[in-house]
Amino acid sequence: MENPAVKDARSKKIIFLSHCCLNQNARVRGLAFAPGVVRPLIDHLLKKDIGIYQMTCPEVTFFGTLRWGQVKKQFDTPMFRAHCQRLVDEILDQVMDYKRGGYEILGFVLMDGSPVCGLDTIPVTADENEDLGGMVWYTPQQSLVEGQGVFAEALKRSAAERGFDDIPFISYPEIDDPALLEKAFSQIEALF
């Protein structure tokens, strides 16, 4: 039963977002598609009066803000996986605690097209057999394919292991594709 002594204005609803949905400054240079926040998404969520949890950016907290853009294979190392797992464990501990307190976790919204956060698509080298590494003036040709980024994989796997199957995962497109945006917003709308 609700205690009137602790009743306040909170909605008790929270949505979890990839860091760069609220801070495009975290993205690899050349890939920010907004000056600050991703306005269509954030404006939409603000109107819903819910709490917005900004998940830590796995890339910035491992490689910093002066990093180069990479394909998934370059992030797919035991060291970076362990880093992502640490972040995931911390996030899911908080999910667990919020749920214990009666809060509703509406979903995880992940930035698509990222080798780390991508839920539906990730960048790979056009030639998967190509040798990677070397000096910075050499960059391989990239293409987007279906797949999940390193952080997205860890978050999905660990959420399932903890029994959070009721929390939906939603992919937010990093490219201005009307069909993908419509799909993302219809999924977000369905959360409310």
Ligand code: SF4
């Ligand atoms: S997509 Fe993920 S890893 Fe890339 S900038 Fe956004 S939060 Fe960081």
